[in-house]
Amino acid sequence: MTGDSTAQAPRILLVVGGGIAAYKACELVRLIRKGGASVTCVVTEGGQQFVTPMTLAALSENPVYTTLWDLRNEAEMGHIQLSREADLVVVCPASADLLAKMAAGLADDLATTLILATDKPVMAVPAMNVRMWQHAATQRNVAWLRESGVEVLEPDEGPMACGEYGPGRLPEPEAIWAAVTARLGADRASHPLSGQPDFDTAPDHRPLYGRHVLVTAGPTHEPIDPVRYIANRSSGKQGFAIAAAAAEAGARVTLVAGPVALETPHGVDRIDVESAREMAEAVDGALPADVAIMVAAVADWRTRDVAGQKMKKARSGLPELVLAENPDILAGLAAGEARPGLLIGFAAETENVVDNAKAKRERKGADWIVANDVSGERQDSVMGGDHNLAHIVTAAGVETLDRMPKTELARALMARVAQHLEPDDTE
């Protein structure tokens, strides 16, 4: 890697405010570093109640600043310089108090002084109790900040540490990192290298550089008539996480997505499709690929005939749906001329998970099958949820991974893919 690319690594000034969500700033620092950007942290007094400067210093591998007096020594960086050396200032978590100070233009500590002094874009990631978020004063402050150019992210909705439910939770660090990269990407759009995967500091950050990874994700919708369709419960989250992890690892990624309401991960080329046959066609058109990962829950059947008009209730009885089998995209790829070097299927099973996956691997001609247990109550089930428990079935054996977030499973899988492809490089 050239010195140039290191010089281009984006620099982030992370202001860690107070609140229980401050611990998630640690994960954000890890993601920023992993993404190849550098990060300098400033922690407010409130923030220090939840996360120590030493933790942030260790994770960021940079000094952490807590008070204006840290910068008193002229040999140290002055606050103006610190606020301007960054490409982006990220305030995370931004408490109600911190947002109010920002809106009012107060500068009574290091964090608020930096935010006021910077000439760089500022992004704030709010986290607070639901009523504090919904309070007219906070909403006014947020509107004011947005008007003056601060990008204020929407908080997540869900159960809160204080026991209440609603909007106010800090978004997941992956989502914040995606917003940061999008912002940096937008600001660098005029750069001649824009469009290239960002943040390549070292080859080990981008082990899949130069590879094309093809991913299918989500359900398919098989039309019955213009308003009705056959579908399944797939959310697309696991496939999208895999596409994101592959891009993070430096690959060129094509994501063929069934109908899902998910944002396209940064650096991923997305093709939206509805039905299994459209998905098969899009996959075909995206070849050749070095790796194909078929995560989509493709409908096995479609209706043989699609009604041209909405079907009406008939007095003569129930309509009959005659089904036809859909193409098996994975098996088709395995048998095709442009078979990717590494072909990975997913298997959603409700019983005999590993044995069924072993049989499926043989039957479909895949190299690996990642098997999930999709039995269980819907609320904590794999389908639609954020966690997964997977077994990776290969010719060499079965590796059972711990239950983990889908984003982590995606990275774990990509690490194995990169490792598998490595020997090719030394040929």
Ligand code: CTP
């Ligand atoms: N798959 C595919 N095309 C299909 C059906 C499935 O590419 N028409 C892929 C999926 O993306 C997944 C793998 O095949 O990678 C296994 O999917 P699964 O639904 O578990 O397999 P089925 O063939 O439907 O087997 P089962 O009889 O267990 O439903």
